[in-house]
Amino acid sequence: MSSMASGPVCPAPFGQHDRVQLGHGSGGKMSAQLLREHFLPRFGNPWLDRLGDGAVVPVEGAEIAISTDTFVVSPLEFPGGNIGHLAVHGTLNDLAMMGATPRYLSVGFVLEEGLPFDLLDRVLEAMAQATAAAGVTVVTGDTKVVDRGKADGIFVNTTGVGVLHDGFRPDPRGARPGDAVLVSGPLGRHGMAVMAVREGFAFESEIVSDTTDLSPLVASLREELGAQVHALRDATRGGAASTLNEIAAASGVGVELEESAIPVPGAVQAACEMLGLDPLYVANEGVLVAFVAPEAASRAVDLLRGHSAGTGATRVGTVVAEHPGMVVLRTGLGGSRVVDMLPGDQLPRIC
Amino acid sequence: MKYLAEYRDPKLARALVERIRRTATRRWTLMEVCGGQTHTIVKQGINDVLSEQVEMIHGPGCPVCVTPLEQIDRALYLATRSDVMFTSFGDMLRVPGSDCDLLRVKAQGGDVRAVYSPLDALELARTHPDKEVVFFAVGFETTAPANAMAVWRARELGVKNFSVLVSHVTVPPAMVAILEAPDSRVQGFLAAGHVCAVMGWTEYEPLAERYRVPIVITGFEPMDILEGIWMAVRQLEEGRHDVENQYVRAVRREGNQAAQDIMERVFHVVDRGWRGIGVIPSSGLGLRPEFAEYDAEEKFSLGFIRADEPAACRAGDVLRGRIKPFECPAFGTLCTPESPLGAPMVSSEGACAAYYNFARMGRDTQRGA
Numbered sequence: 001m002s003s004m005a006s007g008p009v010c011p012a013p014f015g016q017h018d019r020v021q022l023g024h025g026s027g028g029k030m031s032a033q034l035l036r037e038h039f040l041p042r043f044g045n046p047w048l049d050r051l052g053d054g055a056v057v058p059v060e061g062a063e064i065a066i067s068t069d070t071f072v073v074s075p076l077e078f079p080g081g082n083i084g085h086l087a088v089h090g091t092l093n094d095l096a097m098m099g100a101t102p103r104y105l106s107v108g109f110v111l112e113e114g115l116p117f118d119l120l121d122r123v124l125e126a127m128a129q130a131t132a133a134a135g136v137t138v139v140t141g142d143t144k145v146v147d148r149g150k151a152d153g154i155f156v157n158t159t160g161v162g163v164l165h166d167g168f169r170p171d172p173r174g175a176r177p178g179d180a181v182l183v184s185g186p187l188g189r190h191g192m193a194v195m196a197v198r199e200g201f202a203f204e205s206e207i208v209s210d211t212t213d214l215s216p217l218v219a220s221l222r223e224e225l226g227a228q229v230h231a232l233r234d235a236t237r238g239g240a241a242s243t244l245n246e247i248a249a250a251s252g253v254g255v256e257l258e259e260s261a262i263p264v265p266g267a268v269q270a271a272c273e274m275l276g277l278d279p280l281y282v283a284n285e286g287v288l289v290a291f292v293a294p295e296a297a298s299r300a301v302d303l304l305r306g307h308s309a310g311t312g313a314t315r316v317g318t319v320v321a322e323h324p325g326m327v328v329l330r331t332g333l334g335g336s337r338v339v340d341m342l343p344g345d346q347l348p349r350i351c
Numbered sequence: 352m353k354y355l356a357e358y359r360d361p362k363l364a365r366a367l368v369e370r371i372r373r374t375a376t377r378r379w380t381l382m383e384v385c386g387g388q389t390h391t392i393v394k395q396g397i398n399d400v401l402s403e404q405v406e407m408i409h410g411p412g413c414p415v416c417v418t419p420l421e422q423i424d425r426a427l428y429l430a431t432r433s434d435v436m437f438t439s440f441g442d443m444l445r446v447p448g449s450d451c452d453l454l455r456v457k458a459q460g461g462d463v464r465a466v467y468s469p470l471d472a473l474e475l476a477r478t479h480p481d482k483e484v485v486f487f488a489v490g491f492e493t494t495a496p497a498n499a500m501a502v503w504r505a506r507e508l509g510v511k512n513f514s515v516l517v518s519h520v521t522v523p524p525a526m527v528a529i530l531e532a533p534d535s536r537v538q539g540f541l542a543a544g545h546v547c548a549v550m551g552w553t554e555y556e557p558l559a560e561r562y563r564v565p566i567v568i569t570g571f572e573p574m575d576i577l578e579g580i581w582m583a584v585r586q587l588e589e590g591r592h593d594v595e596n597q598y599v600r601a602v603r604r605e606g607n608q609a610a611q612d613i614m615e616r617v618f619h620v621v622d623r624g625w626r627g628i629g630v631i632p633s634s635g636l637g638l639r640p641e642f643a644e645y646d647a648e649e650k651f652s653l654g655f656i657r658a659d660e661p662a663a664c665r666a667g668d669v670l671r672g673r674i675k676p677f678e679c680p681a682f683g684t685l686c687t688p689e690s691p692l693g694a695p696m697v698s699s700e701g702a703c704a705a706y707y708n709f710a711r712m713g714r715d716t717q718r719g720a
Contacts, residue, residue, distance in 0.1 A: 333396060
């Protein structure tokens, strides 16, 4: 576009980016590209290269789990919670998915000048309640304030440390052919709750975020099933589809899903229809995906259902040896289609 | 969802699949006109289930796919201007122009916003009087009435900082262009239900008669598509070529008069370029001269921006059903969903993107998708 006289120009050939785009933060292929091309070449090591939700590292002969996450959400408050809930639950869940029991948390804030104290207090109260409920202690923290307009109210980083248990190391690389694929609850609630507020949509029944601490669910799986639990991951950014693709790729296996078994609440389905979105790609903040040995599948579902956050737990598919790295969905008609990673953000369709 | 589950009931759907299998004595080639139908067909695996009975050619009814490169480049130019807030339906944002897309312009500081309705764009113009708000008015007869309404309202309200970059196209001339092509393989059409909800079907009757081709006005749910395929196959087997209406819950012969009226008042028929196909006479809608002040092409004198389609991209042949996506030399190598040369690789329901996934699954792509 050499004819442009002024303003930004776009010199990069397709497939290459000379600037960060929002899609680089979507959890899809562009995020993977960002890590592969810019981060891993500089920091790569055996722990980081696994691209897990956190890392298990040796410390003086023992091992601990460590995970960090940064939270930006607009709006800061939404039906079912606020950014404080997300910041605590997100890191606790990442630790839990490695098989660890969360113990300590650090919190770091970037606050925007002009932020109302009552909003800040509601966020901090949410964090205090969430950590207390989980038996986790905030042991260090940091606050920075930036000029108005330089941040969107509150950005939060949390880093968590957890202890590991012998004989329980769920691993994204651990899924095997024959494994049952479970989800702990209905999909798409968090993403659609936030979008409904952001876009000013009013639906007949309000969609409430599912943000929750999943570590009690994992503890139940660990105590009874132990090593029969092969892989765990919370289906956050990029939704269940991205999570399943990541595990399929890391384990070198295929995943077959049954469309009719995938739990999507009616209100989420309706909102997605209206906006042209697919609930499989919508973010969750309180849903885990579990890959368990076939003989443990029905017990695992029962264990998950024993928790209030897992009452909607159900089996959605099976691991196969065919089409490694790919997730294939069997439709109600008996046809099938590939459930791919999205290149970037999910874009609403025209028709 | 109430009243929707019935149209997705797997049991009923499988019964219809069986009915199609019993009806078809040979393999027929049908074109579904609309991108929304393509989406359902690919998403539900209908092409997969019925591969022995029908070959579905994905028609040109995806507004993302057919908006010409030149209009995309004009959109990109506008989006880079510091005085412009450029608004668009979400899925136009990733469509490649000559050397950029709207998401990249946004990353460079361009004010690019996805909206769900042109009336939202008009509202942005009212709340941002310091900006020129431009809406990318793309799509078929379905999006045209709302876009016409936005222009009409802008004039009523006296909003001066609002304009539309129009790239509207209409379905019947594209169907004629496909049928007139010497190597056309299309034996029957599933016409786009929502286009007909606006326009009715009188304009399809002479097409069915002249080209002796069955046209079934079809909805978008799995049951709709399957029933539409069955009705088209039944006509072909019986040697008929009628216009039939599968989408009876939404479409009447005369269409939606109010929607047609507002389109008629704001737009007139113009020649329009289609990406990959070229200019089809009288195939588009443009703003009437009395609305010129709302025409972004006039307001910003965009005539100087011209573009040529990349030679390597054979999207036009794909959109006309002449070649399968994998027969394009760029397919899967130069052109992938992450780095698309042409629009059918961009949209998830675009024919090339759909084939890209099937090929990855190790399917026999020759069977048709």
